[in-house]
Amino acid sequence: MTEADDASTGGAASDAVVEACQYLRTHLTGLIGFDGEFVPIKLVVAPDGALVAPVMVAMLRSFDTALFLPDEGEDAMQLQVTLEEIPDRGEHAALCDRWRIYHGEPDDVRWARISIDAAKFRGFVFDGLALMRPNTLADIESKICRRVNAEMREALKAAVVGVAGLEVEDPRLVGVDPLGFDVRGRFDVVRLPADPPISDGDDAVDALEELAATAEEGDAESDAAEQD
Secondary structure, eight states, rough: OOOEEETTTSHHHHHHHHHHHHHHHOOEEEEETTTTTTEEEEEETTTTTTTEOOOOOOHOOOEEEEESSSSSSSSSHHHHHEEEOOOOOOHHHHHHHHHHHHHHSSSOOOOEEEHHHHHHHTTEEEEHHHOOOOOOOOGHHHHHHHHHHHOHHHHHHHHHHHOOOOOOOOOOEEEETTEEEEEESSSEEEOOOOOOSSSHHHHHHOOOOHHHHHHHHHHHHHHHHHHH
């Protein structure tokens, strides 16, 4: 990457941090580099902003570990990270269960809480804490997910089509934070961004309905163009 600017300074700092946080939450699949090896990894974001993933023992023992999201390409996000092993029980059980809800059963049996030390993205260098933003909706996240999955399934389908261009037969809302929604499809997790940010449950419903309405308007315009 070219010489980067510190994202903690300059007028574009706030926008750059929000863009980086959104990108991170959109790309939960990538590569982890350690001891000269590069291995695919799937992540979730914990309520406190850290990352969580099942990992190999060798990853936990490495002193130089990096994440590349979604890959090692020039436009990828590069994260220097520190792994801390956590047990799949007690206070950490919910974090491991969160990963399973997003991605299914893991191949590896060790779990890690992954702290971000620093990041490079689109010409900026970020302090890790800037990207480890706590989810201010964590206390009501499960309530929002239950409501949407029970009452707004068609809107969820339409929003996924509009944002990602994917027809998902049985989408499930599995996560919500101020910047958007995480929707589990058959093979992967789709990110639906929210703008403006979500502040409460009603905001979440409004944002999802707006995404669905935008998608339906786009479909109507496409149908009209085909008839002309």
